[in-house]
Amino acid sequence: VKIAVLGTGVVGQSLGGRLAELGHQVVFGTREPDATLARTGPDQFGRPPFGAWLHEHPGIELATFADAAAQADLVVNATSGHGSLPALRAAGDDNLAGKVLVDISNALDFSAGFPPHLFVKDTDSLGEQIQREFPRARVVKTLHTVTASVMIGPKDLAGGDHTVFVSGDDPEAKQVVTDLLHSFGWTDVLDLGDLSTARGTEMYVGLWTRLLSATGGTGHFNIKVVR
Amino acid sequence: VKIAVLGTGVVGQSLGGRLAELGHQVVFGTREPDATLARTGPDQFGRPPFGAWLHEHPGIELATFADAAAQADLVVNATSGHGSLPALRAAGDDNLAGKVLVDISNALDFSAGFPPHLFVKDTDSLGEQIQREFPRARVVKTLHTVTASVMIGPKDLAGGDHTVFVSGDDPEAKQVVTDLLHSFGWTDVLDLGDLSTARGTEMYVGLWTRLLSATGGTGHFNIKVVR
Numbered sequence: 001v002k003i004a005v006l007g008t009g010v011v012g013q014s015l016g017g018r019l020a021e022l023g024h025q026v027v028f029g030t031r032e033p034d035a036t037l038a039r040t041g042p043d044q045f046g047r048p049p050f051g052a053w054l055h056e057h058p059g060i061e062l063a064t065f066a067d068a069a070a071q072a073d074l075v076v077n078a079t080s081g082h083g084s085l086p087a088l089r090a091a092g093d094d095n096l097a098g099k100v101l102v103d104i105s106n107a108l109d110f111s112a113g114f115p116p117h118l119f120v121k122d123t124d125s126l127g128e129q130i131q132r133e134f135p136r137a138r139v140v141k142t143l144h145t146v147t148a149s150v151m152i153g154p155k156d157l158a159g160g161d162h163t164v165f166v167s168g169d170d171p172e173a174k175q176v177v178t179d180l181l182h183s184f185g186w187t188d189v190l191d192l193g194d195l196s197t198a199r200g201t202e203m204y205v206g207l208w209t210r211l212l213s214a215t216g217g218t219g220h221f222n223i224k225v226v227r
Numbered sequence: 228v229k230i231a232v233l234g235t236g237v238v239g240q241s242l243g244g245r246l247a248e249l250g251h252q253v254v255f256g257t258r259e260p261d262a263t264l265a266r267t268g269p270d271q272f273g274r275p276p277f278g279a280w281l282h283e284h285p286g287i288e289l290a291t292f293a294d295a296a297a298q299a300d301l302v303v304n305a306t307s308g309h310g311s312l313p314a315l316r317a318a319g320d321d322n323l324a325g326k327v328l329v330d331i332s333n334a335l336d337f338s339a340g341f342p343p344h345l346f347v348k349d350t351d352s353l354g355e356q357i358q359r360e361f362p363r364a365r366v367v368k369t370l371h372t373v374t375a376s377v378m379i380g381p382k383d384l385a386g387g388d389h390t391v392f393v394s395g396d397d398p399e400a401k402q403v404v405t406d407l408l409h410s411f412g413w414t415d416v417l418d419l420g421d422l423s424t425a426r427g428t429e430m431y432v433g434l435w436t437r438l439l440s441a442t443g444g445t446g447h448f449n450i451k452v453v454r
Contacts, residue, residue: 121348122433161453162451162453190438190441192438192441193440193441199433199437200342200434200435200437200438201434201437203348203430203431203433203434204430204433204434206427206431207427207431208427210419210420210424210426210427211417211419211452213420213424214417215454216454221452221453221454222452223450223451224389224450224451225442225448225449225450226384226385226448226451227384227442227443227447227448
């Protein structure tokens with residue numbers, strides 16, 4: 001399958017790279033591909049520019065949000081929380097229709113510093129907002145509860161003995177995503193139910209930020225649901 | 228030490244019973260002891276009335292919130308979220324001053340059914356509200372992330388290989404509570420930092436309620452922080 005990864009940050013790069021390794025065709029979507037490629041300096045986190053990363057990953061393409069989504073069978077939203085709805089609008093409702101949309105975003109508001117607050121929570125979730133605005137997409141919320149390196153390399157943490165969650169209204173879409181998660185090395189994929197259960201995992205991120213501080217700041221941790 | 232347990236529900240009973248087993252003097256606090264003892268029918272969950280439970284636990288006392296707190300060296304808030312500040316006001320600021328106050332409450336609002344919403348979250352926590360109103364108490368937030376049976380019997384779940392959190396502004400108080408948790412059988416007691424970190428664990432309860440549904444409804448589960 002051809003997979004569009006919307007967002008060229010660390011989450012997008014990690015997932016796009018891994019998906020390509022696993023044999024998928026990967027096309028990144030961004031607002032302005034030329035502008036993305038024109039950046040030569042390090043990003044805000046001191047990482048190399050996306051163009052350099054892309055150069056090292058031959059076969060991976062870069063396109064506009066719309067072109068990337070139009071080509072793809074499955075779309076991954078790896079943009080920021082604030083950027084998610086604008087990116088998906090740019091991708092276009094018709095280009096998302098009928099497709100599995102893996103939503104990894106978190107509704108993080110850093111305007112008051114760290115730890116961030118959540119700009120959607122408890123009585124709604126970003127996953128549900130996306131589903132409501134794009135009702136023909138088959139949204140599955142997953143992977144937003146771990147840092148990028150754990151998303152794609154669960155076995156590098158305690159041999160993979162920890163949990164990832166899926167929430168979504170479409171059972172078949174959840175199965176597609178669960179298979180993809182298994183291919184990354186996840187073994188404990190816990191289906192929480194319909195997309196409203198993403199409220200739980202999105203709020204968990206408020207604990208994740210405190211765990212980040214309490215465990216040394218690397219992000220190399222996760223939770224295992226012991227039952 | 229003498230321990231006051233405020234609240235006569237299942238959480239209070241579980242903790243009070245376990246603390247007595249461990250050799251502590253336990254006094255329960257309730258709004259009107261006579262009214263509590265006068266109840267002869269099952270409670271809202273179909274459990275025996277508190278008087279029957281108390282009868283089976285000789286040596287455990289029952290008093291008003293104020294009398295219980297006044298006698299105690301350490302106070303446990305095992306009341307409901309909505310009931311916490313009223314119960315602590317009834318206990319009295321002077322009776323809480325200088326004492327370790329173990330706060331187990333959750334800001335659950337069931338007015339819209341299950342899963343409950345949170346009436347405090349993200350930018351504040353119930354633990355902090357309590358600390359602000361009773362600045363002389365030494366509040367430690369803990370145990371609110373698991374069901375009553377797991378609180379007092381962590382080893383009965385996966386041999387105890389899972390995590391409990393403590394948050395609080397007073398390091399000495401956190402050590403007292405950590406020792407108490409160890410005496411219950413907890414081995415992985417994770418200190419998240421100051422009391423504001425309770426925002427994280429209180430929001431986690433939004434995931435806990437979804438895990439409750441996804442794991443069969445018994446509540447016999449917990450998370451382990453894998454790091």
